Amino acid sequence: MSSADTHHTVRRWALALLLFNLLLWLLMLFLQKQHPEWLALGYIKAFAEAACIGALADWFAVVALFRHPLGIPLPHTAILPAKQAQLAQGVAKFIGTHFLDPAVISEQLVRLKMGERLNAYAQQHLTNAVIAKRLPKVLQAMMRRVPVDAPERLIGWSQEAMTRYLSGDRLGRSTARLMDIARAQGLDEKLVNAMAQSLHEFVTAEDVKERVRPWLTELATAAQKAEVVDASWWGKMKNQLTGQAIEWADDWIIDKALAWVADFTEKVQTDDKHPVHVWVAKHADGWRDKLYNDATWHDWLAYHVHDWLRTPTAEELVKTIWDKSRTWLDNATTNDSPFIEPLADKIRDVVLNYINDPIQQSRLTEKTAQLAAVGLTEYQDDIREWLTAQMNAWSKERLNSALENAIGNDLQYIRINGTLIGGLIGLVLFTVGQWI
Known part of the structure; x- marks a missing residue:
């Protein structure tokens, strides 16, 4: 079951518990009129009444976080959408400070031994067919950056x-x-x-x-x-x-x-x-x-x-060599080119031999950690700004949906707990009142 389905199930349980206590309260009112001598009915009625109050109070509190209850724009409701900018900035700062800390990421990458993991993955998945399938696109993308005519410089x-x-x-x-x-x-x-x-x-x-x-x-x-x-x-x-x-x-x-x-x-x-x-x-x-x-x-x-x-003749010779070379490279980078498979085989041998060396694996691990630390140090502010901009760009409906999917179950359990705890508190208060 997905998190969204679970969220809806728990919310239905909270609503069902509220309706059950409401019906129970109405039933107790009816029975008390018919049998006022039944003292137990007062205890049950006090529990159901307090449970309804607790459930409705917690429902109001939960709903007020995301939207206006019943669509009424009461003060201090729809808190999260109203505070979207501050929330986005706070979340981005928290993630950037605690999760994207350069020292933490670098240490984690060293602990994970990225060089060995890359080698294991490459030895298993880096086949000639995989390289040959992607190599033409890579080479063609590179060729698109090469001018058609020989540059003057x-x-x-x-x-x-x-x-x-x-x-x-x-x-x-x-x-x-x-x-x-x-x-x-x-x-x-x-x-x-x-x-x-x-x-x-x-x-x-x-x-x-x-x-x-x-x-x-x-x-x-x-x-x-x-x-x-x-x-x-x-x-x-x-x-x-x-x-x-x-x-x-x-x-x-x-x-x-x-x-x-x-x-x-x-x-x-x-x-x-x-x-x-x-x-x-x-x-x-x-x-x-x-x-x-x-x-x-x-x-x-x-x-x-x-x-x-x-002389112009020499210039024309350079242009001719450029044209012939570029035409040859264009033909050599097509999917059906006879050069793709030998080149893919050569690339695979070079990569696997290089990455299979333990010394190179250690260097890859250190280099990956260093690059990650340098990149995060240099771009941490940019990452925070990007996260903030992305969250600010969300619509209120999307923000509410994301938050409800993330913490919705806990919020619905607050309603359930409020119903039960409210009922127990009402029962205790009614009992104390009867004793006094």
Whole structure:
């Protein structure tokens, strides 16, 4: 049975006892008229009469605490609603002083060993499914606080941070190490072979002559216009030729040049010891040494990289990285993301391993107690004001209902006790009167 049901039951008992004594009193009045010689009727009548008076007096006292009896606005009735502000302030002060005392709460938390309790709860209830169910909402809430577009100060901070970090010697050493990695993977040879292959495909294409001829024609025209003393040997020779002879000469030269380039590029691809590979390897070693040790190269790298960092292109790169990262994170935080379960598993392992350590449990207990004490010390006045404001905001009906539900049974028992005690007092007084 709920407290409200119990309260109504006790109140009905108090009312029933009052009505019983009232009927008993009326019955005694009737019987006394019929049988005045029955002396016991006077004692019973005195008990019932005094019981009714005691019950009604206590009913008035109880009702006057909460409302006006019978709706009549008598002075000093409806006391609690009238004193709601003082009551709210007193209750808030009492709770804040005695129940929310920082020292008491801190001591109680230490006694409860909150670290061990948290560990026991976590080991039993903190499963991968629990974390995976709530993790997307937490991550999505965090992502909603992240701006969609890259903030300007982030762009400026990135530029400043990269400028400070990328010193000349660091750029040089990093580039040299990249070259070492690339050469260890044979990327230098692959790069030369790729360039040779591209050139080979160009010179062996069917339309290569038509693509090369305008370029040679432009050279020939320029040579014809130049003075003989300044012209090259090929230009001087072409100055002596005209018409079909120039086209035959061009075709012959083009065929020879293309055949030589095709043969050259084919040898470069098939011979790892070709002079081109040797030359590239030799100069790569020299470039690597300079990147590691040459201050001039370091200064050159720093100047150009720092200058590039201040360009709109660098800003766009930061914005692109931001957009791609944010899009990836948005996709990674959805409920069906493949990253949620592995992340939940990792979080669970970290939390359980951390909290299972007895030393960490003691620290958690102490930290919880300290935080509670600090928080209560700092916000105790705010808590009192909040409690006071909450109770003042209650309607009179809600306040009466809350108080009656809390102490209503005791108040109804006061009515019952008043009925019985009043009746006994009336009986005693009547008996004394009869003796005197």
